[in-house]
Amino acid sequence: xxxxxxxxxxxxxxxxxxxxxxxxxxxxxxxxxxxxxxxxxxxxxxxxxxxxxxxxxxxxxxxxxxxxxxxxxxxxxxxxxxxxxxxxxxxxxxxxxxxxxxxxxxxxxxxxxxxxxxxxxxxxxxxxxxxxxxxxxxxxxxxxxxx
Numbered sequence: 001x002x003x004x005x006x007x008x009x010x011x012x013x014x015x016x017x018x019x020x021x022x023x024x025x026x027x028x029x030x031x032x033x034x035x036x037x038x039x040x041x042x043x044x045x046x047x048x049x050x051x052x053x054x055x056x057x058x059x060x061x062x063x064x065x066x067x068x069x070x071x072x073x074x075x076x077x078x079x080x081x082x083x084x085x086x087x088x089x090x091x092x093x094x095x096x097x098x099x100x101x102x103x104x105x106x107x108x109x110x111x112x113x114x115x116x117x118x119x120x121x122x123x124x125x126x127x128x129x130x131x132x133x134x135x136x137x138x139x140x141x142x143x144x145x146x147x
Contacts, residue, residue: 001086003093006051006064013061014051015042017078024079028108028136040132041074049073052093054086065090072103091119100143106130107137116141 006014018041022034029037049066054077056062062081066074072094077086094101103121105112113123125140 001057001062001084001089002055003052003089004055006053010051010053010061010064011042011046014046014053014064014076017061017064018074018076020079021076024082025111026106026109028106033134036134037132045074052090054081054090062086063090065094067094067098070094070098070101072101075103087115088119095143100145102140102142104131104138104140107139113139113141119143120145 015038019034019038022029022037026034045066049068051064051066053061054063054065063077063086064074065072065076072091075087075090091101101121103116104127105116107113107126120143121141122144123139124142127138127140128135130136130138
């Protein structure tokens with residue numbers, strides 16, 4: 001696995017990875033919720049964030065992350081790529097570029113919380129709603145030391 005900066009031709013593949021990943025891991029979201037977030041991801045996140053793509057040996061995208069400064073705004077892996085070290089590689093890549101990181105994690109996604117804790121993040125705050133005002137509580141996590 002390697003990491004490269006995203007190019008505009010990656011956006012459709014990254015959106016597909018996001019959609020498959022969310023359906024596999026965000027079981028608290030309804031299909032209506034997913035359809036609400038889809039244009040936000042497609043038209044904002046994949047356009048505005050600093051995107052890095054995790055690729056397999058054949059250069060096929062298998063995951064990605066989006067950064068805004070040292071805030072990790074997105075990290076998604078194709079469902080078949082979970083638990084193979086790609087997420088940790090992306091976090092380490094971000095640390096090398098940005099230093100200690102922050103991330104907001106859906107409270108209803110305990111696997112993500114455990115993953116970030118294993119990368120050295122701790123919970124430093126909580127909000128009742130996500131950034132869209134939807135009732136999906138977020139845990140604000142921050143690295144105190146590199147994980």
